[in-house]
Amino acid sequence: MPESVLSFIGLGSNLDEPAEQVRSALVQLQALPRCRLVSHSNLYQSKPMGPADQPDYINAVAALETSLESFELLAELQAIETEHGRVRKECWGARTLDLDVLIYDELVIDTPQLTIPHPGLPQRAFVLYPLQELVAADFIVPGMGKLRDLLDECPFEGLSIYD
Template identity: 35%
Template sequence: MTEYTSDADQPAYIALGSNLGDREAYLRRAIAELHHHPLIRVDRCSSIYETEPVGYTEQAAFLNMAIAVTTSLSPMELLEAMLHVEQLLGRVRDVRWGPRTLDLDLLLYGEYTSNDEKLILPHPRMHERLFVLIPLLDVLHQEILPDGRSVKSLVQAADGRDGINLWKSVHWHSESGRFES
């Protein structure tokens, strides 16, 4: 684990998913809530992908995407802000990998690594999940992860591409916090 010591702006990447209610509205609202935080700026948004559920499969399909942000929050403070947005948008944690209005996962935070019980970075299972990797490729500044792995090679090595379909292209205007489809 590298100790977090910076108060300068850092790039971070967040995965978003929803499979209850108006899935797209939950994703858009979550991004807007994060963007309106005074210490978080949403820089880029991936397209939206519809994906089959993983783990607990007896549930509706998910909409998934990823965003690139810049923040001066520490990794733990960013995680807390993300958990607040989940709670604000009605996230209930009943069933592991179960249905949810919103799921936000911190994937990467600059070059920072952590094995803390509350926050593992880079995200420990993102390399196994095409529903995370494909949207992440849309927004990454560079395609090499802090551990030296290439995201493209992880996508090529992963199984399950058939369960991921482009649902909608998204264009994010950072200055205004608006989406265009």
């Protein structure tokens, strides 16, 4: 079993009581084998990426200490999505739950199944701002630079704290 590492998970939902979907997923993250939920951000409301004819999203970021390998963690997250009724119909379409491995320790992975850090991270205020609640401003996103610099390039517009 590998030594524990810190991973950051993005959570999002815009269907079937989105705030409750995200809160339920946080509980399920805590219950994952070989994982410990360290902390999580506030919930944020954001406009959807992709098709505009869908409801706003509720998003959060969780810090998860885990000894699961990155691909094992991905499989566990996809199982939670399935339990929440996730159906993959269209890219960036409405969904009951979306769980993304944003950062996994200092690892950089680029495969068809998993890309870490999440490639859209620099353009996603709904990920960067919740992430900043959990780490220091000089936190280095592997292969992307300091979180502070990413935040400077990604305005807060269209985002609000939900709770």
